[in-house]
Amino acid sequence: MRIEVLESAFDPWREVFKQESSLSPGSFGATAVFVGTMRDMNEGDTVTQMTLEHYAGMTEGHLSQLAQQVQADHEILDIVILHRVGTITPGDPIVLVGVWSEHRAEAFEACEKIVEYLKSQAPFWKKERLSDGADRWVEHNTAGPRQVLN
């Protein structure tokens, strides 16, 4: 299991490959991955860069607790959660959640549960810079796919 807050850019597909390489081939049958990426538009405005702030310590502690809980509840073999902080530009990955399990039901459910938790509970905040140079804090995240948190 790997839970990390990163201060520099990362390639999510390379990180998934690396994490998977530590698993025994043939042990897992399903991998579900979510990657959140910075868009160049939000609420109708062009966004040129974004600064991600977090509550160091609380973030990592909560994500670790969550990952352990989800692993126990859903028969999960491994989990990777990476979240970027600092200043980023459109196209940069913000978050990676990867889950490995024997069967697909567990992988999908665990991946969505972690993403929804992360969006609603983990102490990260986004500040956008608009094309006119003004900064604004993002006030709320968009809704999730359906209620997956128990």
Place this chain on the structure above:
Amino acid sequence: MRIEVLESAFDPWREVFKQESSLSPGSFGATAVFVGTMRDMNEGDTVTQMTLEHYAGMTEGHLSQLAQQVQADHEILDIVILHRVGTITPGDPIVLVGVWSEHRAEAFEACEKIVEYLKSQAPFWKKERLSDGADRWVEHNTAGPRQVLN
């Protein structure tokens, strides 16, 4: 969009990276990926290899129709579906489904819908070789996470 049946091994993370490279950075905010991988166990038995058969033509036609339908229904930016055929061994990827969209709800829903359709409708069949050398056809797939097909 890329829909392909492959007769040789593929690296799903490399293929996702390649597909994503063709998209405009900043245009997508969410990527949901599912990879199905051959396990070394099924129904309590050790499996040493597997042969995947498909109905060439019907498979590609149905998957393309599905992908176009899902893209229209869910505001999806891009889709990749790769499915292996031929003889494989434990740890080999069988299927990759990757979906890019602006927001996560659409990506998750579209990815799961494609995977469930693929498991229940696409004309692929698996034959397993057990550790004693005997071959057996897989009779049915395991259940999906929940009802996602409309």
Place this chain on the structure above:
Amino acid sequence: MTITVRFFASLADRVGRREELISNEGIHTARDAWMHCVSDIPIPGNALVAINQEYSDFDATIKEGDEVAFFPPVTGG
């Protein structure tokens, strides 16, 4: 003109062949095609049928040049 009948996976093993070309005389439905090809084996209860690569049913009408395929439940993905 003929009808192409195809069998896949465990059904191909069971009937002992993968493809057969038949004349359409007296063959009106997918069920007729099965009976013509494999008269000694009843159609398995879980068998699926596709006509020209679209899912269909055993009582669907087939015509000259059609491709009729019989196969077990799918197990890909």
Place this chain on the structure above:
Amino acid sequence: MTITVRFFASLADRVGRREELISNEGIHTARDAWMHCVSDIPIPGNALVAINQEYSDFDATIKEGDEVAFFPPVTGG
């Protein structure tokens, strides 16, 4: 001994600082800590509070050495 009070994101901008060390005399709850630090600004309706890095509420008791953090709704992921 002191209590550490922290502010994050738009709340830090609004109160004009990110961290403050206060003595706990007369401060019993998270709400008291806010009032002590930013008496001129009422607590925003959507503000969240964490005590020692766990979500809590404004009326929770705080004690010597605690870290009390105030922040707006989270927007990560």
